[in-house]
Amino acid sequence: MLARVIPLMEHRQFVERQLAHSFAESLPTTDVRDRLQRPLRDLRISVTDRCNFRCAYCMPKEVFGSDYQYLPHSSLLSFEEITRVARQFVALGVRKIRLTGGEPLLRKNLEELLVQLAALRTPDGQAIDLTMTTNGSLLSRKARTLKAAGLNRVTVSLDALDEAVFKRMNDVDFPVAKVLEGIEAAQAAGIANIKVNMVVKRGVNDHEVLAMARFFQGTGVALRFIEFMDVGSTNGWNMDAVLPSEEIVRTLNEHMPLVRLPVSAAGETAQRWGYAGPSGQHLPSLGEIGVISSVTQAFCGDCNRARLSTEGRLFTCLFAGQGFDLRQLLRRSNPTIDYQMASTIASIWQRRSDRYSQLRARMPPRGPGESMSKPEMSYIGG
Ligand code: SAM
Ligand code: SF4
Ligand code: SF4
Numbered sequence: 001m002l003a004r005v006i007p008l009m010e011h012r013q014f015v016e017r018q019l020a021h022s023f024a025e026s027l028p029t030t031d032v033r034d035r036l037q038r039p040l041r042d043l044r045i046s047v048t049d050r051c052n053f054r055c056a057y058c059m060p061k062e063v064f065g066s067d068y069q070y071l072p073h074s075s076l077l078s079f080e081e082i083t084r085v086a087r088q089f090v091a092l093g094v095r096k097i098r099l100t101g102g103e104p105l106l107r108k109n110l111e112e113l114l115v116q117l118a119a120l121r122t123p124d125g126q127a128i129d130l131t132m133t134t135n136g137s138l139l140s141r142k143a144r145t146l147k148a149a150g151l152n153r154v155t156v157s158l159d160a161l162d163e164a165v166f167k168r169m170n171d172v173d174f175p176v177a178k179v180l181e182g183i184e185a186a187q188a189a190g191i192a193n194i195k196v197n198m199v200v201k202r203g204v205n206d207h208e209v210l211a212m213a214r215f216f217q218g219t220g221v222a223l224r225f226i227e228f229m230d231v232g233s234t235n236g237w238n239m240d241a242v243l244p245s246e247e248i249v250r251t252l253n254e255h256m257p258l259v260r261l262p263v264s265a266a267g268e269t270a271q272r273w274g275y276a277g278p279s280g281q282h283l284p285s286l287g288e289i290g291v292i293s294s295v296t297q298a299f300c301g302d303c304n305r306a307r308l309s310t311e312g313r314l315f316t317c318l319f320a321g322q323g324f325d326l327r328q329l330l331r332r333s334n335p336t337i338d339y340q341m342a343s344t345i346a347s348i349w350q351r352r353s354d355r356y357s358q359l360r361a362r363m364p365p366r367g368p369g370e371s372m373s374k375p376e377m378s379y380i381g382g
Contacts, residue, residue, distance in 0.1 A: 030123045032092045032345075034316075034352035040093045041267055041304035045082060046381030047110065048102040049310045053135050054171035055159070056235065057199055058377050061171055063234040075311040079109075081330050083116040085308060088342040090120050092349070094306075096129040098155075100381035102310070105138040111149035118150025131155065133197070137174060139182025143189040153193035154186050155224075160198075160208040161215055169205060183221065195222045195290075202228075202243045213252055217275060217286055224270050224290035230360070231318060232376035245291035249273060252289070261288060267304035269294075298357030306349070307380050314345065317354030319374050324348050 032040050049071050054061045077085070086097060097117055104110060120128050131153040132146070139146075139156065146154075158179050160166040166176045186194050196216060200206055209225065216223045225248050230237040252258060252273075259282045261272035270290030277283030293299070307315040312330065313323025329341055 029346065030091065030093060032349050034349050036301075036353060036355070038267075038302060038352075039304050040089065040306060040349050042096045042098070042306070043086060043089045043094045044098045044100055044305060044307045044381045045086065046101050046308065046310045046379065047082070047099055047104045047107040047113065048076070049379045050106050051101060051103040051135070051378055052106065052137055052172065053103065053174060055169055055199075056171060057201065057228055057237075058232075058235060060234055060236070064378075071311055075327075077308075077310070077312045077327060077330070079113040079116060081312065081327070082113060082308070083120070084330065084338065085312070085326055085341065086117055087120055088338060088345055089306065090122055090128060091342055092346055094128070095122060095126075096131065098381075099130075099132040102378045102381075103135055103137070104132055105134050105142055111142075111145050114146065114149035114151055129153070131193075133157065134182075135170070135174075136179035136182035140178065140185040143182065143185035143191065147186075147189040147191050151191060153195075154191050155195040155197055156183050156186070157197045157199070158183075158212075159200075160205045161211050162208055165205050165208060187220070194220070195224055197224050197226055199226045199228055200243045200248065201241050203241065206243050209248055209251065210255060213256060213289060217256065220287065222288050222290060224292055226292040227295045229294050229318075230374075232374055232378075234376060239295075242295050244296040245271070245293040246296065248291055258289070267302045269299060271297075294357055295360070298355070298360070300355035300358045303355070306345075309375070309380050314348060315375065315380050316348065316352040317356055318377075318380065319356035320354060321374060323375070323380075 034040075051059055053059070054064060086094075099110070099113070101107070114130065118127065118130055122128065129152065130150055132151060133155045134157070136156040136158065139154070156179065158166070158176070159169045161176055163176055167173050183194060183196070198205070198209075198212055200209060212223055225245060227245060228237065228242050249258060257276040257280070258273040259276045259280070261274045261282060264272065270292050272288055272290050274282030274284070274288045275286035277286065282288075307318065308326070309315065309323055312325065312327030314326050315323045324344075326341065326344070329337065329344060334340070
């Protein structure tokens with residue numbers, strides 16, 4: 001069993017130092033920027049490190065077996081704590097919050113958290129964009145209450161339509177039909193913006209790309225193809241298993257003509273392509289696809305995402321070895337804690353210069369037994 005990534009720095013000392021700095025030089029603003037002038041716009045919150053699937057690219061069974069030590073409940077941020085932290089992020093520029101995990105729908109009474117987050121307002125009085133990434137296994141049961149609690153978008157992960165391929169990928173024998181039921185339930189509940197994420201692994205599910213595109217074309221659901229990433233240190237990643245997005249677009253375009261769509265939001269991870277109609281122009285009724293080329297065309301340049309782990313550590317990059325312990329700050333009884341937290345977050349963001357994916361190709365190859373300390377996707381949130 002592998003241990004969870006233990007941050008190397010002594011967090012208590014670090015936070016004390018951050019506080020001293022933050023009061024001195026980085027009073028919170030409503031538009032904090034990092035060293036590369038990237039704003040803070042998107043917060044991903046992992047609400048649990050547990051999952052009922054065992055996708056080999058994320059939580060391989062050999063590592064996340066029955067003896068795996070998940071975080072005890074007392075380490076998890078409570079909903080009130082999550083909301084309190086999220087409020088500070090929104091004050092500093094965050095406009096979009098995504099709940100993730102592990103499998104977020106395994107966290108009991110998640111609707112209560114959604115209600116609290118949906119009530120947050122930006123400094124100019126706007127509601128935030130609230131979304132969730134889920135494996136869809138519990139969505140058919142929960143779609144209506146999630147919508148009523150304030151969820152306005154959802155991303156459902158589905159890696160194949162072929163039953164055998166999908167079961168092999170989730171590795172718990174979970175059927176495709178149940179996930180599709182979840183997507184239909186989300187549509188019926190009135191969740192207007194639904195996306196489907198497909199992680200594509202060469203030689204595993206790449207032959208499903210066309211079938212998935214045909215299935216979702218014209219349904220109002222945007223399908224997004226994600227390159228298999230080297231997150232964490234347990235998924236046996238290697239470049240040979242990555243199917244470059246360019247190949248996917250080329251293949252699809254041969255069967256279902258595509259036209260490039262403009263960027264719809266700064267910091268958007270997906271490159272968007274629309275299905276073309278007979279005129280050769282994008283025909284909106286046919287919908288669109290997206291490709292997320294995290295490996296072959298890194299998009300660190302405008303990365304505006306922060307991640308809050310299940311136990312309240314702030315990560316400024318999916319590949320950051322260390323997280324900053326905000327929980328410790330939260331659990332101190334101090335009336336100025338919210339102000340301190342905003343200052344600390346601002347200060348951490350202002351020092352950020354992460355661009356792992358851009359640098360990946362330039363990194364020297366690692367020797368046998370050498371590995372970089374990277375958090376697991378199920379812990380940090382995708
Ligand atoms: N359990 C939920 C789910 O699967 O949608 C939410 C958490 S999951 C970590 C978030 C997203 O990360 C999913 O769309 C998943 O497919 C993606 N993901 C996980 N490991 C990945 C990897 N190694 N490469 C690319 N995407 C990955
Ligand atoms: Fe679970 Fe999502 Fe990871 Fe699959 S990708 S193991 S569903 S957390
Ligand atoms: Fe953002 Fe880090 Fe991913 Fe680059 S590698 S896009 S900085 S999370």
